[in-house]
Amino acid sequence: MSYEDIRKWREQHIHEQIDHEQLNNFHDDLMLKTVQLAMEKVKEEQGEVPAPFAFFLMGSASRREQSIWSDQDHGIIFDGPKQHQTYFQKLGTEIVDGMELVGYERCEGKVMASESRWTKSVEGWKQQITNWLDEESWQSLRHFSTFFDSRVLLGEERLLADVKQVTFSYIQSHPKIINRLVDNVGFIRKGVGVFGQILPEQSGKRTGQINIKTTALFPFVNALRLLVLCNQVMKTPTIERFAALKTKYSFLTEYQILFESLLAFKFQFTKDAVEYEEVHYIPLKKLSKKDKQELKEYMKKGAELFERTKNTIEKECSKW
Structure with a gap:
């Protein structure tokens, strides 16, 4: 099998996916086949993988919120000395090239396993996360949030879990950092005007x-990430985060139903997109009066959930 074969398989079958969940399962299969092929190629040139490792996804792929088109967000953790860095970065570069050929755009922000920032040993990752949280800059906390939304696609899940445990320990001993993380994602792009009108570009x-991603999806995603950080929950997909937390926070049940409905809404209106950038935008002329009402409700409730999350964190997590 070649990257070209995987690309053709993608083109033939991606439009057969009937809902959001099926589509994300299909993306997982595509990416897994691509990574396995990249590993074979690097093995032929560089020899066997020198240490246990995990290849992990970040962003919408990790949270299982991909649309029909998606870009690349991924990294590697390996369990061994720093001298193995060269091998794993070569593997990361091959994965990036392979994924691009299959149909996944390179990440503009270079959040990819070909970059030394996103491919490190277990110890290197632990140090980098501590540095990001110590620094507390807008950019370092953005890197941290990106990393924390990670899920192993191939390899040793324990390695990622081990690194994430450092996060929980850090937050417990530096509780004020959670307020900085709230501030870091606190800007919610307004999607509805003062007269109740939708505000397009x-x-x-x-x-x-x-932009459905920034005005509707992100408030839900950011709120649930903050709550799992506060409660030391390892789950990554937003739906799984809701499921893990709603026993403790009964108010989440209503928002989970809305979020699942929002994912279905996004799938319906972006499934015919012809390029990556298009999947984040919905032309208002495509929406009926009922659709617009629905979209406004998602935006309103997302902002409301974020506010409730802030209050919960203020009470529970920033005063340990």
């Missing part, structure tokens, strides 16, 4: 379109 290529 006003200029450029996306004029008349609404």
Whole structure:
């Protein structure tokens, strides 16, 4: 099998996926086949994998929130000395090239296993996470949040769990950091105006379109990440985070139903997108009056959930 074969398989079958969950299972299969092929190629050139490792996804792929098109967000953890870095970065570079050929755009922010920042030994990762949290800059906390939304696609799950445990220990001994993490994702892009009108893009290529990712999805995603950090929960997909937390926070049940409905809404209106950038935007002219009402409800409730999360964290987590 070649990358070209995987790309053809993708093109033939991606439009057969009937809902959000099926689509994300299909992406997992595609990416797994691509990574396995990359490993074979690197093994032929560089020899056997020199240490136990985990290849992990980040971003929407990790949270199982991908649309029909997706870019790359991934990294590698290996359990061994720093001298193995070269091998694993070569593997990361091969994975990036392979995924691009299959149809996954390179990440503009270079959050990919080909970069030394995203491929490290277990000890290297632990040190980097501690440094990010110590630094407390906007950028370092953004890197941290990106990393924390990670899920192993192939390899040793224990390695990622081991690194994430450092996060929980750090937050317990530095409880004020949780407030900085809240501030880091606290800006919610307004999608509804004072008169209840939807606020689409006003200029450029996306004029008349609404960014569903920033105005509707992100408040839910960011709220649940903060709550799992506060409660030391390892789950990564937002749906699984809701399921793990709603026994403790009964108010989450209503928001979980809304979030699942939002994912179905996004799937319906982006499934015919012809390029990656398109999957984040919905032209308002595509929406009926009922659709617009629904979208406004998602935006309103997402912002409401984020506010409730902030209050919960203020009471429970920042005063340990």
